[in-house]
Amino acid sequence: MKKLHIIGLLVIGIAIAVILVSLQNTSTYADFTEAMANPEKEYHVVGKLDKSQPQVYEPKINPDEFRFTMSDNAGLTKSVVLHKSKPQDFDKSEQIVLIGQMQGDEFHANDILMKCPSKYNEAGNPVN
Amino acid sequence: MENITDFGERIWAGQTGHFFIVLSFISALLACIAFVLSKNNTAYLKLARISYNLHGFAVIGIAGTLFFMLFNHFFEYQYVYQHSNTEMNMKYILSCFWEGQEGSFLLWTFWNVVLGWILRWQLRNEEWEAPVMSMVALVQVFLASMLLGVYVFGYKIGSNPFLLLREHEEFNKLPFLQIPNYLEKIDGRGLNPLLMNYWMTIHPPTLFLGFASVMVPFAFSLAALWNKKYTEWQAIALPWTYFGVLVLGVGILMGGAWAYEALSFGGFWAWDPVENSSLVPWMVLVAAAHTMIINKNKGGSLFTTHFLTITAFLLILYSTFLTRSGVLGNASVHAFTDLGMTGQLLLYLLSFVFLSVLLLIRDVLFRTTYVILSLLTLAFAAFYDYQIIALIVWFSASAIITAICYTLYFPKEKEEEQLYSREFWMFLGSLLLILSAMIITYFTSVPVINKLFGTAYAPPKVPVYNTWVVPFAILIMLFLAGAQFLKYKRTESKPLLKRISYTFVLALVFGIVASIPLYFLNDTAANTASEKWNAVSYSILLIVSLYAVLANADYWMVVLRGKLRKSGASIAHIGFALLILGALISTSKKVVLSKNTSTRKVSGLGKDYDDTKSILLTRGDTLPMGPYFVTFSGKRKTGMDVFFDVDYFTKTKTGELNLLFRLSPKVQDNPRMGKAPDPDTKHYLNRDLYTHVTYADLEVDTTRANSDAYASAKNFIGHVGDTIFSSNAIVVIDSLYSNLSEQEYERNDSFLVVTSVLRCVDVMNKVYFARPKFIIQNNIIIPKEDVVNALGLKFVFWKINPENGSIEITMSEKLSNNKDFIVMEAYVFPYINILWLGCLVMAFGTFIAIVERVRLLKRSA
Numbered sequence: 001m002k003k004l005h006i007i008g009l010l011v012i013g014i015a016i017a018v019i020l021v022s023l024q025n026t027s028t029y030a031d032f033t034e035a036m037a038n039p040e041k042e043y044h045v046v047g048k049l050d051k052s053q054p055q056v057y058e059p060k061i062n063p064d065e066f067r068f069t070m071s072d073n074a075g076l077t078k079s080v081v082l083h084k085s086k087p088q089d090f091d092k093s094e095q096i097v098l099i100g101q102m103q104g105d106e107f108h109a110n111d112i113l114m115k116c117p118s119k120y121n122e123a124g125n126p127v128n
Numbered sequence: 129m130e131n132i133t134d135f136g137e138r139i140w141a142g143q144t145g146h147f148f149i150v151l152s153f154i155s156a157l158l159a160c161i162a163f164v165l166s167k168n169n170t171a172y173l174k175l176a177r178i179s180y181n182l183h184g185f186a187v188i189g190i191a192g193t194l195f196f197m198l199f200n201h202f203f204e205y206q207y208v209y210q211h212s213n214t215e216m217n218m219k220y221i222l223s224c225f226w227e228g229q230e231g232s233f234l235l236w237t238f239w240n241v242v243l244g245w246i247l248r249w250q251l252r253n254e255e256w257e258a259p260v261m262s263m264v265a266l267v268q269v270f271l272a273s274m275l276l277g278v279y280v281f282g283y284k285i286g287s288n289p290f291l292l293l294r295e296h297e298e299f300n301k302l303p304f305l306q307i308p309n310y311l312e313k314i315d316g317r318g319l320n321p322l323l324m325n326y327w328m329t330i331h332p333p334t335l336f337l338g339f340a341s342v343m344v345p346f347a348f349s350l351a352a353l354w355n356k357k358y359t360e361w362q363a364i365a366l367p368w369t370y371f372g373v374l375v376l377g378v379g380i381l382m383g384g385a386w387a388y389e390a391l392s393f394g395g396f397w398a399w400d401p402v403e404n405s406s407l408v409p410w411m412v413l414v415a416a417a418h419t420m421i422i423n424k425n426k427g428g429s430l431f432t433t434h435f436l437t438i439t440a441f442l443l444i445l446y447s448t449f450l451t452r453s454g455v456l457g458n459a460s461v462h463a464f465t466d467l468g469m470t471g472q473l474l475l476y477l478l479s480f481v482f483l484s485v486l487l488l489i490r491d492v493l494f495r496t497t498y499v500i501l502s503l504l505t506l507a508f509a510a511f512y513d514y515q516i517i518a519l520i521v522w523f524s525a526s527a528i529i530t531a532i533c534y535t536l537y538f539p540k541e542k543e544e545e546q547l548y549s550r551e552f553w554m555f556l557g558s559l560l561l562i563l564s565a566m567i568i569t570y571f572t573s574v575p576v577i578n579k580l581f582g583t584a585y586a587p588p589k590v591p592v593y594n595t596w597v598v599p600f601a602i603l604i605m606l607f608l609a610g611a612q613f614l615k616y617k618r619t620e621s622k623p624l625l626k627r628i629s630y631t632f633v634l635a636l637v638f639g640i641v642a643s644i645p646l647y648f649l650n651d652t653a654a655n656t657a658s659e660k661w662n663a664v665s666y667s668i669l670l671i672v673s674l675y676a677v678l679a680n681a682d683y684w685m686v687v688l689r690g691k692l693r694k695s696g697a698s699i700a701h702i703g704f705a706l707l708i709l710g711a712l713i714s715t716s717k718k719v720v721l722s723k724n725t726s727t728r729k730v731s732g733l734g735k736d737y738d739d740t741k742s743i744l745l746t747r748g749d750t751l752p753m754g755p756y757f758v759t760f761s762g763k764r765k766t767g768m769d770v771f772f773d774v775d776y777f778t779k780t781k782t783g784e785l786n787l788l789f790r791l792s793p794k795v796q797d798n799p800r801m802g803k804a805p806d807p808d809t810k811h812y813l814n815r816d817l818y819t820h821v822t823y824a825d826l827e828v829d830t831t832r833a834n835s836d837a838y839a840s841a842k843n844f845i846g847h848v849g850d851t852i853f854s855s856n857a858i859v860v861i862d863s864l865y866s867n868l869s870e871q872e873y874e875r876n877d878s879f880l881v882v883t884s885v886l887r888c889v890d891v892m893n894k895v896y897f898a899r900p901k902f903i904i905q906n907n908i909i910i911p912k913e914d915v916v917n918a919l920g921l922k923f924v925f926w927k928i929n930p931e932n933g934s935i936e937i938t939m940s941e942k943l944s945n946n947k948d949f950i951v952m953e954a955y956v957f958p959y960i961n962i963l964w965l966g967c968l969v970m971a972f973g974t975f976i977a978i979v980e981r982v983r984l985l986k987r988s989a
Contacts, residue, residue, distance in 0.1 A: 003545055007556065011563055018567050018596065022588065026574075029584040044586040058853050059823065063724055063951040064739035083739045085822040085951045088795065088803040099586070100737070110737045 027099070031072040035102040045098045045107065047072035049091075053079075057086040070096055070107075080107045087112060136311050137204040137292060145193040145290035152186035152237075153272040155179045160265035167258040167354075180248065180261065183268060184241040190275070191225075191234055194289060198224050203316050206296040207231070207289040213316035215767070216324070223323045226332045229452055229469075230275055230289035235333060237271045239340035240264065247344065256361065259351030266483075267343055270476050274469070284468060321768070321796040321804045327386035331379060335406060338376025339444050342409055344368040345416065346441035349434050353487040358430040358538070362420045363988070365437070367981040369417045372440075374974040376410045381967045392805045392820045394955055395715065396963070399593040401456050404572040405447030411565040412440040415558035422551045426616045429555070431538040435530075436562070438484045443569070445477040456575050478522075485526045488533045501525060516580055548621050550614040557607035564600040568593070594715075595658075598665045601708055605672040608701050609679035613687070631678040639671030646670070646717060666716050673712065676705035696977025703970025710963025714816075721754035721817070722954040742822060745774065747948040750785065757785055760950050765828045769794045769806075772821050772950050776810075793820045793952070816957045823951035838922055841938035845929075854888075854941055857896075857919050862887040864935070880904040884925045884935065888916055900925035900937065920944060 030043040053069035066086040071077040080098060087093075093114040100109035162176030194207065198221055203209045211231075212224040226232045244264040251257040277288025293299045304310045322328075348365040352358055383403060384396040397403065416436035419429040450456060453470040482502055489495045502522065509518035545552045571588045578585060613628050647663040684690065684698035722743035743753060745760035752758075757777040764771050771792040777785040793808040807820035844852050852859040862885040886898040900923040901912040911926040920942030927936035 003547070003552070004555075007559065011559065014563060015566060019570065022571070022592065022596075023585070026588060026592070027586040029586055056853075057823075058855070059742075059744045059949065059951050060855055061853065061858075062739060063742040063744045063823070083737045085742050085953075088805065088823065092802065099589075108737060 031074045032076045032078045032102070032107065033074065035107065039102045042099065042101050045070075045072055045100075047096055047098070049093055049096060050077055051091075053077075055086075055090075059085070070098065078105070078107050080109055082109045082112055084110075084112065087114060090114070135204070135294075135308060138202055139292075141193065141197050141202055142205060142290040142292060145190060145197075146288065148186045148189035148193060149272070149275045149277075149288065149290070152183055152190060153269065153276060155183035155186055156265055156268040156272050159183055160262055160269055163258050163262035163265055167262065170258075173258065176258070176261065176265075177248065180244065180265060183265070183272075184245060187234070187237050187241045187272075191238055194225060194231065194234065195221075201316070203314050204292050204294075204311055205289075206291050206293050206299050209293055209299070209314070209316045211316070211319060213318035215315070216319055220319055220324050220329065222329045223332075224319050227319060227323055228289065230287050232332060232336065233271060233274045234289070236336045236339055237268065237275075239333075239337045240268055240271065240343060243340050243344060244268070247347075250364075255355070256348070256351060256364065259354050260347045263347035263350050264343065267347070270479070274472070283471065285472060287469065318798070321798050321806070322390055325386055325390040327382055327389060331382040331386050334375060334382055335379030338372060338379040338406075338410075341368065341372035341375055342413055342440050342444050345372065345413070345437040349437040350484060350487050353434065353484075356490060358434065359423065359427075362423050362433060363985060366417070366420045366424065367978050367985065369413060369420060369437070370974055370978045370981060372413050373410065373417055374971055374978065376406065376413065377974075378967065378971050380406050380410060381964075385964075388818075389809070390806060392807055392822075394818065394820075394953065395718070395957075396960070397711070397715075399568075399571075399588075399590050401572045401575075401587070402451050404568050405443075405450050408565045408569050408572070409440045409443040409447060411561045411568075412436055412443060415561045415565075416440055418554050418558045422554055426551050428539075428541055428551075431534050432555075432558075434488075436558075442477065442480060442484070445473075445480060446569075449473040449477050450572070450576070455579060481523075481526060485529055485533075488530060488537075490533075490537055498529060520580070546618045548614060548624065549618055550611055550616050553607050553611040553614060557604055557611060560600055560604050560607070564597055564604075567596055567600075571596075595662070598662075598669055602665070602669050602672050605669070605676045605705060605708060608705065609672070609676040612680065612683045612698065612701075628679060631682050632675055635671055635675035635678050639667070639674050642674075643667035643670045646713070662716070666712060669712055670709070673705045673709040677702050677709070680705070692976065693980055693983075696973050696975075696980055699973030699976060700970050701973070703966045703968070703973050706962055706966030706969060708966070710959055710961070710966055714957040714960040714963060717958050719754075719956040719958070720953070721756075721956055722819075722952055723753075742951045742953050745950050745952060750777070753954060754956070756788070760948075760952075761790075763824075763828060763948070763950075768796050768798050770797060770824075770826045770828065772824060772952075774819065774950075774952065791817070791819050795821055795824060795826060797826045811961075813961060814959055816960050817954065818957060819952055819954040821950050821952050825948060837943050838940040839943050841922075841924065841940040843936060843938045845934050845936050847934055852886075852937070852939060854919070854921055854939060856941075857888045857890045857921065859898075859921075859939070860887045860889075861885075861935070861937075862897075882925070882928065884937065886914075886923060886937075888919055888921065890919060898923050902926065902928060902935075 027042045027044055030045060031047075032045060035041075035043045035045060047070045050069040050071050055069075056067040058065075063085050064083055066082040066084065067079060068082070068090075069077055069079050082098075083100075095115040097113040097115075098107060098109040099111040099113075100107060102108075156179075159176050159179035159182075162172045162179055166172035166176050197205055197208050198212050199218075201208065201212070201214055207228060207230065211227045212221070216224075224231075226235050244261065247264065248257065248261055251260060274286045275288060276286035277291065278285055293302060294305050304314060307313070345365045345368055348361045348368070352361040380403070383406070387393070387398065387403075388396040413436075416433060419433045419436060423429045423433055449470075453473050455470065486495060486498060489498060505518045505522040505525075509515045545555075571593060574585050574587045577583060609631075610628050613624055643666070647667050680698045680701045684695045684702075688694050688698065720738075720741050723740050724743050725740075743751065743758075745751060745758060747760050747762070750757050750759045755778070757779060759775045759777070761773050761775050763773065771794045773790055773792050775790050776788045778788055780786055789810055791808040791810055794806045796804045796806060798804065803826070805820050805822065807818055809819070810817040844850075846852070846861055848861050848864060850861050852861075864882060864884050866883070867879075867881040880903065882902040883899050884902070886900070888896045888898060890896070896916045896918060898914040898916050898921070900914040902925045903910045903912055909926065911924050913922055913924045915922045922940045924938045925935065926938065928934075929936070
C-alpha cells in the first residue's frame with residue numbers, strides 16, 4: 001500500500017469525523033417549546049417582536065441588558081433577555097432571529113439578527 | 129404603456145444599453161461557436177476573433193452607458209434610482225455601479241473580456257488559441273445572459289439594468305410614476321451607507337479581477353482535456369494561476385479591511401458565507417499552483433492539477449450561486465438581494481460541471497452515455513417533483529464517472545513516493561489546504577444542506593470555524609517551513625534535519641517565551657476544557673508560524689543567497705506565515721476595553737453571555753476605560769452622519785488629564801436604509817483601538833437637556849416590595865400606611881390618607897425617601913405628590929385597586945435627568961499590523977514568482 005493511499009484514507013476519515021462531530025454540537029433552528037425542553041442547549045429561534053409588551057433598556061443600570069418580548073413562529077410568546085445593547089432600528093424589525101438558550105421562563109440571547117423591511121420594497125414616496 | 133414622451137424620460141439611453149447587452153450576448157455566442165469550429169478548421173479563426181472583439185466592445189459599451197446614466201442622474205431608470213442619488217459624493221459613483229447584482233456581473237464580465245484579450249494575444253496562432261478561447265467565450269455567453277432580462281417560456285433569464293422604473297416589476301407601483309413630470313421631483317434612493325468607503329471602490333474590482341483570473345487556468349485545463357494533452361498547458365497556465373492567487377488573495381483581504389473599517393462586527397474576518405465563498409476558491413487555486421509546480425519539476429500530478437483548476441472555477445460559480453440566489457437567507461449579513469435568478473445560477477453551475485466531466489471522458493460511447501444520463505435526469509427533474517433527488521443522483525454519477533476517468537486515462541506513478549522529497553510534502557500541504565477548504569465549504573453550505581435534506585441546522589458560529597481551522601493551519605505552517613529544504617525526488621535526511629533544526633529551535637524558544645504570557649499567565653487564563661485546548665493550540669500555531677517565517681527567511685538568505693529573482697516562493701511563504709501570525713494574535717488576544725461596572729448582572733450563562741462589554745458614557749463625565757480616561761464630549765451632524773466625539777486622556781503623575789486623541793465613531797441615520805454604525809479606530813504600530821457606538825440618541829437638539837421641566841409621567845401598578853426603575857435610581861415601594869383602618873373608613877367615609885413610602889437608591893447607593901399621599905375627602909380623590917429634588921423625580925400616588933390590593937403610582941423625571949449619553953464598545957486588536965504586513969509581503973512574493981515564471985516561459989519558447 002502506498003503512502004498516498006494511507007493519506008487518502010486519513011482524509012476521508014477526517015472528513016467523516018468533521019461531519020459527525022459538528023452535527024452533534026451545532027445549534028439548530030427551533031421554537032420556544034423545543035428550547036424549553038432542552039434548557040442547556042443553544043438554539044436559533046425565529047419570531048416577531050411582540051409590540052404590545054414593554055421593552056426595557058436601561059443603559060444606566062446595565063448597557064448590556066435589553067429585555068423585550070417575542071412571539072415565535074408557532075405563536076408562543078416569551079420574554080427575552082438580550083445580553084447586548086439595544087440594537088438601533090430594533091422597533092422597525094420585521095423578523096428576529098435570537099441565538100441563545102432558555103433559562104427558567106426567560107430566553108437569554110447572546111446575539112440577535114434582525115430583518116428590517118427590505119430597502120428595495122419600501123413604499124417610500126420621495127415626491128412631497 | 130401610454131404616451132411615453134409625456135414623461136420626459138430619456139428612452140434612448142436605455143435603448144443604447146439594451147442594444148449593447150444583446151450585442152454582447154450574440155457576439156459571445158458567435159465567438160464561442162467560431163472558436164470551437166476553428167479548432168479543426170482555422171478558416172473560422174478570423175470570424176471568431178472579430179466576434180470576440182465585438183463582444184469586448186459591447187461589454188465596454190454597456191458599462192459606459194451605465195456610467196453615463198449614473199453620472200447624469202437618469203433617475204427614470206431603476207438601477208440609477210435604486211443605487212444613487214444627487215446628495216452623495218460623486219467619488220462613490222463606482223460603488224453605485226457595482227452595488228447591484230447587474231453591475232457586479234458587468235464588472236466580472238469586463239475583467240473576463242480584458243483577460244481574454246491578453247490570452248488571445250499571448251496564444252495567437254498557437255494550437256491553444258482556439259480551445260482556450262472557446263472556453264473563455266463560453267463563460268462570457270453565460271455571464272452576458274445574466275444581463276439579458278428576457279422571458280423564455282415564462283422563465284426570466286438575467287436581469288436588465290436598463291429598465292425604466294415604470295417597466296420594473298417591483299418599482300412600477302411607485303405612486304409618483306403617475307405624475308407626468310415626476311422626473312423633476314424625484315431623487316434616487318442612494319447608495320447603502322456601508323458601501324461609502326474607499327475600500328468599497330477598490331475591493332470589488334480587485335475581487336472580480338481575481339474571479340476572472342481563476343477562469344484562465346480553468347479554460348486551459350478544459351482545453352487540455354479537449355486536446356487530450358494533459359501536461360503542456362501547465363507551464364503556460366502557471367503564471368496565470370499565480371496571478372489569480374495574488375489578485376484574489378489581495379481582493380479577499382481588502383474585503384476584510386473594509387469590514388474592519390466600516391462594519392461593526394468587530395474584526396476583519398467573521399467567517400461570513402460571503403467571505404468564505406471567495407476564500408475557498410483561493411485555497412483550492414493555491415493548491416493547484418503547487419501541484420503545477422510539482423508537475424513541472426518532477427512530472428505527475430496531472431489529474432490532481434486538472435481537478436483543482438476546474439474545481440477552483442466551479443467553486444467561484446458555487447460562490448456566486450450562494451451569495452446571489454437568496455439561498456443563504458438569514459445566514460449572511462451581506463449577501464446580495466435575491467433577483468429571482470436562483471434557477472439560472474444553478475443551471476450555470478451545473479452546465480460547467482457537465483462540460484468538465486464531458487471533456488474528461490475520452491471515449492465517444494462513454495460520452496454519449498453521460499449526455500443521455502444527464503438529459504434523462506434533467507427531464508426527470510423537469511417533469512416530476514423530485515428535483516433534489518435528481519440533483520443528488522446526477523452529482524453522484526458525475527463524481528463516479530470522474531473517478532473512472534481518472535483510473536482509465538491518467539498515467540499512474542510506478543514507484544513509491546520518497547518520504548524525503550519536496551514533492552511529497554508539497555502534495556501533502558496542498559491536500560491539507562483542500563481538506564480545510566472542504567470543511568469551510570461544508571460549514572458554509574449548511575443553509576444549502578438544510579434545503580436539500582429538510583434539516584434545520586443553524587449556520588456555525590465563528591468559534592466553530594476557528595477550532596477546526598487552527599489544527600490545519602498548524603500543519604500547513606509546518607510543511608510550508610520545511611518543504612523548501614527538501615529536494616525534488618530524494619534528499620539525504622541527515623544534513624537536512626540539521627539544517628532545519630536551527631530555525632526550529634529558535635522559533636520554539638521565541639514562541640514559548642511569547643505564548644506563556646499571552647495564553648497562560650494572565651487574568652483571562654483558560655478555565656474550561658475547550659479554553660485550555662484553545663490556549664495550547666494557539667501556542668503551537670504561534671510557534672509554527674514563527675518557525676515558518678524564520679525557516680523561509682533562512683532558505684532565502686542562506687540557500688538562495690538572498691537572490692531576489694528566485695525568492696518568490698520564500699517571500700510569499702513568509703508573507704502567508706506573517707498573515708496567519710497576525711490573524712492569530714489579533715483575534716485570540718482581542719481585548720474588550722469598554723467594560724461596564726454595572727452592579728446588575730443577569731448572566732450566569734458563561735462567556736458567550738457576557739454582559740459587561742459595553743460602556744455607558746454620559747456627556748461631560750470622564751470615566752476610566754482600560755489605560756485611558758474617556759469623555760463623551762459632544763455630537764455633531766454632517767449630512768446624514770451623526771458623529772460622536774470621544775476624547776481619550778491619560779492621567780499624569782500629578783493627577784491632571786492630558787488629551788491624547790479624539791475618536792469620532794459615527795452612526796449614519798439614513799431615512800431609507802436605517803441606522804448604520806461606522807466605527808472609528810486609532811492605529812498604533814503594535815495595536816489598534818477600535819470603537820463603535822452601539823446605542824445613542826441621534827437627535828442633536830440639546831436644549832431639553834438643560835430644561836427644568838418634567839418629562840411626561842409613566843404609570844406603574846404594583847404592590848409593596850415592587851421595584852420601579854428610573855433613569856438614575858431604583859425605586860422600591862417600601863411600605864404603605866393609613867390614618868384610618870379599613871373598618872374605620874367603612875364607618876366614616878369622610879377623610880382617608882394613605883401614604884406610600886418609596887425608597888429611592890441612586891447609582892452611588894445613596895438612599896432617598898419619597899412619601900406621595902393618596903387622599904380621599906368626601907369621596908373625591910386628591911393625590912398629594914412628592915418630589916425628590918436630588919434625583920429630579922416626582923411621584924403621584926393616585927389609585928388603589930381594592931380588588932387585588934395593588935396601587936398605582938406615576939413617576940416623572942426632570943428632562944435634565946436624561947443627560948445625553950452613548951453606549952460604546954471598544955476593543956484593542958494587538959499586532960493586527962502583522963496581518964496587513966503579511967498580506968503585502970505575500971503579494972510581493974507572488975508578484976516576483978509571476979515575473980520569474982513568465983521569464984522562464986519566454987526562455988523556453
